[in-house]
Amino acid sequence: MIKIYKKGVHAILNIKVLSALMIYSLVLFSITLTTVYASSNDKQNKNSMVSGQELEKPKPVFTRNGGEISAKLIPRAKSTSVILNFKVTKGGKLLDVKGMDFEKAARPEVDIKNYKSALFVVQIGDVSPAGSDATVNISSDFFASGTEYRVFNEKLPKPWFNSECHNVASKGRVRELMITVKDGGPFDSDGQANGSITFVGGPRDSFWGYALGTLFIRFFGIFLVLSVLMIGMMLSGVVFSRMEAKKAEKESDAAANDDLDTTTDSITEEAVEETQFVEAEADSADTGSEETGLDADASIDTVEDYEIAAAITIAMHLYFESSKIPEYTEAPAYVKPPVSAGMQPAGAGQTAQTNTWSNDGRAQMMRDRLQAYSRGNR
Amino acid sequence: MSWSQVLELIQNILITQTGIPHVTWGQAVMLLIGLLFLYLAIGKEFEPLLLLPIGFGIFLVNFPLTPLMGFTEHGTPELIRVFYKYGVEWEVIPCVIFLGLGAMTDFGPLIANPKTLIIGAGAQLGVFVTYIGVLFFGFTLKEAASVGIIGGADGPTTIYLTAKLAPHLLGANALAAYSYMAMVPLIQPPIMRLMTTEAQRKIKMSQLRYVSPREKLLFPLIAITLIVLLIPAVAPLMGMFMFGNLMRESGVVKRLSDTAQNSLMNIVTIFLGLSVGATMQAEVFLNWKPLLIFGFGLLDFVICTFGGILTVHIMNLFLKDKMNPLIGSAGVSAVPMSARVSHVEGLKADPNNWLLMHAMGPNLAGVIGSAAAAGMFIAMFQ
Structure with missing residues (x-):
């Protein structure tokens, strides 16, 4: 613990860390100051509070197609539009569907994030006899199996409640929410059994679950993608690698064949003119074994050659590079390695395996x- | 004309046509912030290519009555609004920058050791942790995703995703991403040392195999096929990235490759920096969200570094040839800064341990990983 503490103190006392922290503290402090100022100024506060919720507010556009009304909207947390289809399948006639601002129905116990596709006011008429039930059918491929339809009725002590709708799968990925609404019942916002129903609510999905x-x-x-x-x-x-x-x-x-040919040629030149083909072949086999011997010698030389080649390469590299301004010396201080990293001319931190050169x-x-990767962090 | 009329005229000119009476406290603070970033870029050389135009953009648009980021009465966009609209809002510039980056990138270290791709995935941990974290502070899902991607340490990806999902946070997100990318050498080493032992830092990795030019040439085609089949949403970014790389590796369009790497890249960087800086007008920028974004951005970087190193530790449980966990921190895609940090930390532990090219693998994997994370987020909101 003491060791970690000491390391922490050492890191904090590091001047670069300290200066960076100071700079960022300054930025944060100035922003905080201004935020406090902005909060105290109503006019500026109105402008400054750019709210994501406000920007993502669904704005449904309605179109009627016979007895069906479709709402096209971009739900919260979506970038593409979805379509919700409303129809009354039993007990009445669909008169109108409108969007409703969530602010009018906002209550502390209700989280707006759960209502991605706005609230709707569904007007149903011709409910006969008055006080009977009508069935509202809302379908969309935006609904999931866990989607509920919550009802809002501000005349009730607890205005928000679950409609207990039937959520059934339809063709393709479309799901249908079927809700039975009673004229004058708790789902009817006008509260009267008068042959007309005002049904306010919206589909709800669990935000945190999603x-x-x-x-x-x-x-x-x-x-998965990177594994593939x-x-x-x-x-x-x-x-x-095999190729x-x-x-x-x-x-x-x-x-090897080239070498063999060359050796064979030279021997053939030295050989007596009347040498037979078979003898020449035998000679070439002998020459092959000699060649192997030469290769063994060469492999010993190669190790040394590599060393010499590496030394010459590095020396030439340093020589040619010394005429340029090395990027390294121009780099900000924080990217230069420490002396202890063994990259400085000093002899500190060196082992038997290494030397400064x-x-x-x-x-x-x-x-x-x-340098091939240098992109200025763009 | 009487003197009183002349005075009234002067008064009207001063009030309606000069900026001085219209300067607000918010603008004054933003001007100081602009100057601060100019200082960081010029004085401290922190990401000068980006912070200089961003700083100047902030400075310029926060003078009152300037016709730069608005629209005229006829609806024509003003100068920097034009750059913003066609470059950022239309998502052109981040993709063009990816084209240049692809042309600059040698995928050799990644091709030689494909296992490092997993480190690039593990280093995206912070992106998702931050995404959840900011949701608790009232951010919407789209805003949370755009803040989360900061930890991917990829400027163009951050800008691309933010412009798509939460354009009102563009300035804060871009600034946080580039600022913390500049601070990678300060942020990462303490976490690297905390998460590794001396012995682990001394692990030497075997020499990477030779990668033939033919293999490098085919890599962009194989990679784009697999990535786009799995995440089509990332096609604009990855498509441009791999196209740039193909131009580089083909060797037959050197002029195009050079243009993508240099001239084109520099031109779009100017417009990107100015546009991003110009989004930071006092009335938009000065609220509590940028504060949180800066705070969570730092946390994001820390967790991404942690995630990368943790991934190497987990991989080492199964690998015969152990990897040095220091290369895990390079899984964030701050190329090549975080690879260099891994290398320097490795040298501190053992002056004979040369980790640079080993760290380039996860570093390049981080670029693909952060783009994949962005693609995942984009797909989520489709």
Whole structure:
């Protein structure tokens, strides 16, 4: 704990962290000050409160098609429009459907987020006999199996309640909500059994259920997508690796054959003119074994050659790069590695495996490779 | 004309045609904020390519009566409104920037080690945690998604998603994303050290395999096919990204590739920066939401870093050749800054541990991961 505490204090005392925190505190403080000022000024407050709820308020557009009225709207938390179809299937005639502002029905116990597709005022007439039931049918592919239809009647002590509608699947992905409304009953806002029903309410879906459910599905969806991509890349990697290996094998075979031909030619030149084809073949086999011996020697040389080549490469690289202004020295202080990282000319932090010269060379090459990715965080 | 009439005329001119009497406290504060970001860009070199035009945009539009972000009486958009409308609102500029980024990107380290794609997915944890977090503060689902994507550490993706879902938060979101991207070297190291032991930081990873030019050439085609089949909503961003990469790897359209990487990228960056800055007018910006966005943006970055490192720890349980968990923090797509941070932290633990190219894998995976997260959100609201 003490160690963590010390580390924390050390980090906080780090001047870069401190300066960054101060800058951001300044921004936040200035915004807070202005927010307080704005809150005290009604006019400015009205302008400043850009509310997402307000921007996402559904604005239904109604069209009538015979006995059916359709409401087209962009629900909250959606970017594309949906259509809700209203009709009265039994006991009356659909007169009109209107949208209603949620503010008029807002109550502390009701969360607007659960009502994604606005509230509707459904007018039903010709209910005969007066006081009897009418069946309202609302269908849409926007409804889910858990969608309820809540009724609002401000004349009741508890104005919001569940209509206990029948939620049934229809053709395609369409679901129908069937609600029985009694003239003069609790669902009828005019409260009178007069042959006319005013039915106010709206479809309700659980906001938090949707938000949390979709969260997990989509987070694991990203894993799924990238896993599929990973598998695709692994498979293609295997294919390409084999192709490259075959290609390399062919090239090495061709190179070996070339060497063999060259050696054979030279021996043939040195050989007596009357040498028979069979003898020449035998000679070539011997030459092959000699060649193997030469290869073994060459492999010993290659290790040293690699070392020399690497040293020359790094030396040349440093030489040529020294004529340029290295990006590294121009970079902001916070991207430069510390001396302890072994990338500075000083000898600190070095082990038997490393020295300043080689580390500088490697660091320089890494930086140059990294330039390919430099995008200024755009 | 009498003196009183002359005075009245002067008074009218001063009141109706000059800005001084119309300056509000909010505008004064925004002017200071604009200057602050200009200082950060010029004095501190924090993301100057973006923060300089954004800072100047903030500064410019917060003078009163300026005909920059409104509409004329005839409904014609004013200068910066034109940039905003056709560049940002029509979602053109973020996609063009992705084209340039694709042309700049060498996917070699990712192709050589495709397992790092999973780290790119794990590093999106903060995006979803923040999404839930801000919902508790009264944000709508669309606003929450646009704030959540800040942690993906991808500027164009943030702008693209915010312009689509919650354009009124564009300024705050873009500013938070770019500011924290500039602060990656400050934000990530403490979390990296907290989540790893000394021994884990010293893990050396084996040399990445050679990736042939043919493999690099086919990668954008394979990737776009798989991604767009699974998340069609991300096609504009990923399509442009992979198109840019195909131009680069094909080697036959060097001029186009160079233009996408340099001239085109620089031109759209100017318009993007100015437009984003210009959305931060006092009457829109100064309320409690930007405060929360800045707070949650930081939390978002922290959790994304945490998520990336945690993913490596989990993967190491199953892998024979262990990965250095420091490369997990590079799963946020601040390219190449977060890879460089992983590299530097690795060098601190062992001066012979060269993690840079290993960290580029998750770094590039982060770009794809954050775009995939954006696609998921867009699909969610369709």
